[in-house]
Amino acid sequence: MPVTSPQTQNSATGTAPAAEPTLRTGTLGTSDIAFFVVSAAAPLTVMAGVAPFAIALGGIGAPVGYLLAGLTLAVFAVGFTTMSRHVRSAGAFYAYITRGLGSSVGIGAALLAMVGYNGMEIGVYGLLGTATQETLHALFGIDIPWLPVSLAGLVLIWYGGFRSIDFGAKLLGVLLCAETGILVLLAGGVLLKGGGHGLSLASFAPGNVFVPGTAVVLAFAFAAFTGFESTVIYRREARDPGRTVPRATYIAVAFLGLFYAFIVWTVIQAFGDAQVVKAAGTNPAELFFSAITTFVGGWAADLMHILIVTSVLASLLAFHNAINRYGLALAEEGVAPKSFGRVHAKHRSPYVAGLAQTAVGAVVVTGFWAAGADPYAQLLLWxxxxxxxxLMLLQLLAAIAVPFYFRRITHQEGVLRTVVAPIAATVLLSVATVLVCTHIDLFTGATTVVNIVLIAVAPAVFVLGLGLAWRLRRTKPDVFERFAAEPDAEAETV
Structure with a gap:
């Protein structure tokens, strides 16, 4: 008697084989995706932790630096979001780059994306440890080691990524409202009381903007937007992705650019144009806490300490979710381990990719601890x-890819969106990348040798990706040819 397979038995009984679970489609709206993106940028942490250095080194024209960075990324978003209406692949950056510049460059970009996003997340566990230490010491006089905090954070973030995407969106929405709310409270207090020495618009005067320190401010400002482009990673889980993804991208860029500039300006007003640079240079870590204590109250400073910790957690969760979806997409491409493509039957999350990412984070964090490294100066910054x-190099490659892509297809998009804006973005992003790399010592505080190594990591990873592409082309030509191919239209709407 012949033995029948389960598939044959299902056909004989009229039942279809059980389908593998997939990501939950049609779940995220524009605001949900925007929450993920803005949370990744960690506005409160960026403002309280980094903006004082921008003021100290760049002067009172610092708010304009954030506006210019936002404008540059808005120009980039024009071509990026136009292409998002045509490219339905799940791989975000690497899919866009592949469609414009070919599979070899796309595979190099995919490896760069995985390393870049992991670097952006894992280093922040050092910040979580130090921020929690400082908060507990400031509020309760308690001193604790940083490692248990960072490891506990790894578990919390793993759980947040393990749960459904709508759970993450709701959680990030609450955390983001809290951290932006405390900054709005600070701004309101400063404006209502007329600032430390009256209100002034001198920050926007050309004489205060076009100064040597502006290059430094721009370097800090571009870094403050890192991760905004991750909107397209959630395409498969978005409602009406053709509209939702572009809207969320523009909202994120506009909000961050305007919000950063406004908050930095209000803090300048809190101390006065003549005094703020000295105050920021003398004690940058206390600039925002001092301002909110003076104009709102000590209780608000205590709350800000707590919300910096939750801001860091929100950023970690946002990056963790993005990394998991990159891992899922690469598993589907046949480049990453097949297990990364498994989706949880109940929560519809890429849980194996999440476990792997958490394990990598735990290894790096404990490795830095075992080496006696400083959690902030080395784990975070290095x-x-x-x-x-x-991620900045990925943005640059994506901008370059846009006009090449539209030259290859038949479309009805305008020249402004497909040629002019992408070329302008390429030039502006090239300048931004150079600014960041030439002022890298301001970010790291490290020696020249260490800084050279840190700068070299990204291009080295990209070259390794090109090597992987060459190997795949020789050993797995089918995987190479199908890389970042468009999904079936029917599959996307399931």
Missing amino acids: VNTPGMIG
Whole structure:
């Protein structure tokens, strides 16, 4: 008697084989995706932790630096979002780059994206440890080691990524409202009381903007937007992705650019144009806490300490979710381990990719601890910096890819969107990348040798990716040819 397969038995009984679970489609709206993106940028942490250095080194014209960075990325978003209406692949950056510049460059970009996003997330566990230490010491006089905090954070973030994407969106929405709310409270207090020495618009005067320190401000400002482009990673889980993804991208860029500039300006007003640069240079870590204590109250400073910790957690969760979806997409491409493509039956999350990412994070964090490294100066800055440069290079490659892509297809998009804006973005992003790399010592505080190594990581990873592409072309030509191919239209709407 012949033995029948399960598939044959299902056909004989009229039942279809059980389908593998997939990501939950049609779940995320524009605001949900925007929450993920803005949370990744960690506005409160960027403002309280980084903006004082921008003021100290760039002067009172610092708010304009954030506006210029936002404008540059808005120009980039024009071509990027136009292409998003045509490219339905799940791989975000690498899919766009592949369609414009070919599979070899796309595979190099895919490896760069994985390393870049992991660098942006894993380094922040050092910040979580130090921020929690400082908060507990400031509020309760308690001193704790940083490693248990960072490891606990790894578990919390793993759980947040393990749960459904709508759970993550709701959680990030609450955390983001809290961290932006405390900054709005600070701004309101400063404006209502007329600032420390009256309100002034001198920050926007050309004489205060076009100064040597502006290059430094721009370097800090571009770094403050890192991760905004991750909107397209959630395409498969978005409602009406052709509209939702572009809207979320523009909202994220506009919000961050305007919000950063406004908050930095209000803090300048809190101390006065003549005094703020000295205050920021003397004690940058206390600039925002001092301002909110003076104009709102000590209780608000205590709350800000707590919300910096939740801001860091929100950023970690946002990057973790993005990394998991990159891992899932690469598993589907046949480049990453097949297990990374498994989706949880109940939560519809890429849980194996999440476990792998958490394991990598745990190894890096404990490795830095075992080496006696400083969690902020080394774990955060030395791991974060190559990740930031990697994501900036990805933005640059994506901008270059746009006009090449539209030359290859028949379309009805205008020249402004497909040629002019992408070329302008390429020039502007090239300048931004050079600014960041030439002022890298301001980010790391490290020696010249260390800085050279940190800058070299991203291009080295990209070259390794090109080597992987060459190997795949020889050993797995079918995987190479199908890389970042368009999904079936029917599959996307399931």
